[in-house]
Amino acid sequence: MIPNHLKTILTAVLLYLFAATPVSAEDTDIKKVDAESTGVAVHVGKIFTCAGDPIADGTILIKDGKIEAVGTRKEIEVPQGYEVVDHSDQFAMPGLVEAHSHVGGSGDLNEMVYQTNPELRNWDQIIPHNDQLKVAIAGGVTTICYIPGSGTNMGGFGVLMKSGPGKPEDVIIRAPGVLKIAQAGNPERRGGETGSGRMGMNYVIRQQLMEGKYYVRQYDAFLKGKAKEPEFNLRLENFKPLFHREIPVVVHTQQYQVIQSTVRMLHDEMNLKVVIDHGTFDAYKIGRELAKRDIPVMAGPRAFQLDRERGQIVGIVNEYEKRGVKVLGVNTDAPVIPQEELFFQATMAVRFGWSEERAIRGVTIEAAKALMIDDRVGSLEPGKDADIVISTGSILDPRNYVKEVFIDGKSVYDTAKDRRRF
Amino acid sequence: MAIVACVALPNTFADDNESSATLYKASKVYTMDGDPLSPGQVLVVDGKIKAVGKNVDLGGVDLGGVEAESVDLGDNSVLMPGLVDAYSQTPLSSTGMDEITSEVTLDFQAIHSIDWDKNALRRQLHAGTTTVNASPGTQNVMGGTAAIVKTMDHGETVLVENGAMLAAMCNDPASRNFSRSRPDTIYVRQPTNRMGVVWILRNTFDKAKRSTDKDTYTKLKESVAGERPLMMVSRMSYDIVTVGTLADEFGFKPILVGGEEAYKVKAELIERGYPLILKYDNPGTTRGAEGSELCWNNPGILAEAGLTFAIAGDNLLEKARFARRFGLDADVAMASITSTPAEIIGVSDRVGKIAAGYDADLIAFTGEPLELTTSIRWVMVNGKTTDHQKEN
Numbered sequence: 001m002i003p004n005h006l007k008t009i010l011t012a013v014l015l016y017l018f019a020a021t022p023v024s025a026e027d028t029d030i031k032k033v034d035a036e037s038t039g040v041a042v043h044v045g046k047i048f049t050c051a052g053d054p055i056a057d058g059t060i061l062i063k064d065g066k067i068e069a070v071g072t073r074k075e076i077e078v079p080q081g082y083e084v085v086d087h088s089d090q091f092a093m094p095g096l097v098e099a100h101s102h103v104g105g106s107g108d109l110n111e112m113v114y115q116t117n118p119e120l121r122n123w124d125q126i127i128p129h130n131d132q133l134k135v136a137i138a139g140g141v142t143t144i145c146y147i148p149g150s151g152t153n154m155g156g157f158g159v160l161m162k163s164g165p166g167k168p169e170d171v172i173i174r175a176p177g178v179l180k181i182a183q184a185g186n187p188e189r190r191g192g193e194t195g196s197g198r199m200g201m202n203y204v205i206r207q208q209l210m211e212g213k214y215y216v217r218q219y220d221a222f223l224k225g226k227a228k229e230p231e232f233n234l235r236l237e238n239f240k241p242l243f244h245r246e247i248p249v250v251v252h253t254q255q256y257q258v259i260q261s262t263v264r265m266l267h268d269e270m271n272l273k274v275v276i277d278h279g280t281f282d283a284y285k286i287g288r289e290l291a292k293r294d295i296p297v298m299a300g301p302r303a304f305q306l307d308r309e310r311g312q313i314v315g316i317v318n319e320y321e322k323r324g325v326k327v328l329g330v331n332t333d334a335p336v337i338p339q340e341e342l343f344f345q346a347t348m349a350v351r352f353g354w355s356e357e358r359a360i361r362g363v364t365i366e367a368a369k370a371l372m373i374d375d376r377v378g379s380l381e382p383g384k385d386a387d388i389v390i391s392t393g394s395i396l397d398p399r400n401y402v403k404e405v406f407i408d409g410k411s412v413y414d415t416a417k418d419r420r421r422f
Numbered sequence: 423m424a425i426v427a428c429v430a431l432p433n434t435f436a437d438d439n440e441s442s443a444t445l446y447k448a449s450k451v452y453t454m455d456g457d458p459l460s461p462g463q464v465l466v467v468d469g470k471i472k473a474v475g476k477n478v479d480l481g482g483v484d485l486g487g488v489e490a491e492s493v494d495l496g497d498n499s500v501l502m503p504g505l506v507d508a509y510s511q512t513p514l515s516s517t518g519m520d521e522i523t524s525e526v527t528l529d530f531q532a533i534h535s536i537d538w539d540k541n542a543l544r545r546q547l548h549a550g551t552t553t554v555n556a557s558p559g560t561q562n563v564m565g566g567t568a569a570i571v572k573t574m575d576h577g578e579t580v581l582v583e584n585g586a587m588l589a590a591m592c593n594d595p596a597s598r599n600f601s602r603s604r605p606d607t608i609y610v611r612q613p614t615n616r617m618g619v620v621w622i623l624r625n626t627f628d629k630a631k632r633s634t635d636k637d638t639y640t641k642l643k644e645s646v647a648g649e650r651p652l653m654m655v656s657r658m659s660y661d662i663v664t665v666g667t668l669a670d671e672f673g674f675k676p677i678l679v680g681g682e683e684a685y686k687v688k689a690e691l692i693e694r695g696y697p698l699i700l701k702y703d704n705p706g707t708t709r710g711a712e713g714s715e716l717c718w719n720n721p722g723i724l725a726e727a728g729l730t731f732a733i734a735g736d737n738l739l740e741k742a743r744f745a746r747r748f749g750l751d752a753d754v755a756m757a758s759i760t761s762t763p764a765e766i767i768g769v770s771d772r773v774g775k776i777a778a779g780y781d782a783d784l785i786a787f788t789g790e791p792l793e794l795t796t797s798i799r800w801v802m803v804n805g806k807t808t809d810h811q812k813e814n
Contacts, residue, residue, distance in 0.1 A: 106660055108593075108615035112600070119625070120617040124664040148617065156617055167690065168663060234628045 039063040041078040042085045044092040050365040050379040062386040065409035087390045095142025095387030097367035099298035100277045100331035103132040104146030116208035119235040120156030123175040129165040137413045138422035139340025140389040150182035150252040164407035176238045182252035212239030248273035254280040275370045284316045287323025296327035296370035301337045315352020329362035343395045443467040443490040452502040453776040454761040466782040469805035504552025504783030508699040508763035509734040513556040520561030530566030532556045538576040547573040552783040552803045553773045560590035563622045574803035586651035627672040646674045655679045657714040659686040682714035685723040697766045698731035722749030732763035
């Protein structure tokens with residue numbers, strides 16, 4: 001994490017950069033792999049499916065944008081007419097899933113007037129395949145959780161989207177995708193209002209959630225014929241999927257004490273699907289409480305910390321691992337860390353003791369589980385979106401690089417045709 | 423447009439309110455109503471165009487008992503209709519372009535803020551603009567209704583007094599509110615970014631949809647029902663897409679104003695078929711308002727895509743000249759500042775063409791209108807001409 005004042009400056013700088021980000025008129029990056037009429041067979045030296053053991057000398061069949069089959073080259077028979085892509089000396093893995101990103105669109109991140117903004121949504125401002133996302137693809141990132149900022153306690157609803165080209169409706173996986181709540185740090189107010197301290201902030205968040213919960217309950221009772229229809233309230237509509245536990249709340253929360261209040265209020269009391277979306281500093285010390293409740297942690301962006309008692313730098317991801325957190329991953333908070341460096345967050349976690357296998361799962365299937373999109377992305381299994389990263393070796397080793405990326409079965413980045421971007 | 427009032431005073435055509443008839447003879451007349459006539463003649467009687475043709479036969483026309491004066495404009499002379507600016511704030515007083523005390527001011531009317539004696543307005547008249555859709559600005563989210571007026575004679579001719587509703591689907595209201603320092607709270611109001619703009623629009627449209635209160639949302643309800651034009655200012659590609667999203671949610675058909683990045687989303691625009699009022703800036707810059715990425719051939723690209731658009735703003739003729747230079751077809755360029763804007767804002771029965779029954783709004787040129795070296799000799803509104811030599 002970076003200090004608040006620096007973050008404000010950074011955000012301001014980045015907002016300027018967003019305003020100056022050119023987007024090409026004609027997107028020439030869409031390759032003409034027509035996965036809809038014919039299929040594609042990709043031969044790979046090693047496949048990390050993230051759904052079982054790695055496969056040596058494997059083949060992936062793609063059909064209609066989805067994965068048709070995955071297996072060893074011997075097992076898989078390539079149907080007639082399929083285009084064959086030979087990467088038999090490369091590695092394949094699912095496209096990386098970013099759990100906390102701000103680079104999906106125009107940069108309109110914080111609506112700063114009210115402390116809670118459940119009426120806001122950010123998917124009207126997405127810019128598919130923008131310049132940051134193009135580089136992100138070159139880093140293997142195919143799905144991002146694009147969310148409002150942490151300038152207020154409830155920044156609004158975010159969206160889950162692919163990083164590839166297309167119209168907004170083509171790239172959106174789910175909207176509303178998640179709710180963004182920020183519990184401390186950035187949203188602290190110093191203007192003399194309620195909410196300048198943590199008691200006040202949590203009071204404000206809780207009041208807003210109670211209002212939403214009451215609205216959804218009334219509506220549910222109406223659906224069951226037990227109450228009359230509540231007066232429609234557009235402002236509270238997106239609370240419906242939230243309180244129905246169809247979408248999670250991603251929480252800007254860090255430090256032991258703040259995460260205590262996250263667990264107590266958002267999970268235990270409100271019964272929400274909660275994702276700890278920073279969990280930095282000494283917060284890992286509460287890991288056992290998170291593990292007991294199966295609360296996912298997407299740690300970062302800076303996922304290591306000086307433990308004064310031990311007198312050493314510890315990797316917080318491994319500390320959560322040791323305390324039994326199962327759905328565990330990393331995040332970049334892009335552009336705080338550039339979006340394409342998601343893999344490197346996992347690499348650093350491995351440096352501090354996390355296992356390589358868990359790290360690869362952490363940037364794919366575990367992030368997808370946390371965001372509740374593991375039915376679509378995060379592993380290479382039949383029926384899932386054909387989001388595939390081909391790299392020169394394990395993506396965790398910074399000496400390797402991404403050779404080709406497929407999103408929804410289409411090759412969206414190929415170093416053999418494009419220049420190598422990252 | 424059943425709801426708009428048409429106020430047209432009959433005595434705007436002559437200095438002394440007496441009948442007059444003049445036959446203008448030019449080497450070429452762009453009628454914008456079929457092919458140009460070469461040579462061509464236009465008969466103006468009492469502020470209206472009475473007849474147009476290669477040779478107008480005065481014997482067959484009722485001139486109200488007066489003798490027709492004949493004016494031969496000479497070699498290389500060209501006539502075209504007075505220009506129609508479909509979106510402008512130039513006529514508004516400098517303190518009255520925007521309402522900034524509230525984000526939604528549906529009942530505010532631009533007509534009450536027009537400065538009829540503004541120099542900037544007179545300059546537009548001399549540059550050929552005879553009709554202008556004077557609109558509230560975008561410093562708040564829903565500014566109110568526009569008025570369509572002539573640029574001469576201090577507002578004696580108001581074509582539409584209480585017309586199109588203006589909404590901002592852009593960052594303008596937000597950038598105005600955003601304090602650029604923390605805390606923001608007590609000094610500003612929503613919106614401070616686009617998410618807030620979208621919310622205020624959705625909330626207002628939703629309230630209008632559900633409201634049984636006749637007065638508050640009447641005009642907006644009319645706009646949603648297609649009885650009153652709805653202009654939405656959007657420049658960035660994603661904001662233009664969002665206009666479509668909102669249109670789907672609330673069931674309206676907007677006129678897009680701005681459209682600087684329309685070339686990026688032409689496929690979406692073709693699907694939707696919204697007419698556009700382009701704010702086309704003269705080249706020399708690569709960035710437009712909000713940092714939009716300008717494409718100098720934006721009009722040409724949209725024309726090839728088959729989209730309907732007007733070019734709007736000050737110095738319309740210069741804009742059309744530049745648009746043509748960067749790829750827009752000359753005929754479309756001419757239409758985009760005359761007949762097309764008239765159609766988009768709903769006054770195509772009176773202005774934008776040289777045809778019998780239309781208002782006598784003309785421009786006399788020394789040559790082809792789109793040539794850079796051509797100059798304007800005079801501009802006519804309702805049969806009255808400017809004296810360019812004296813007034814410029």
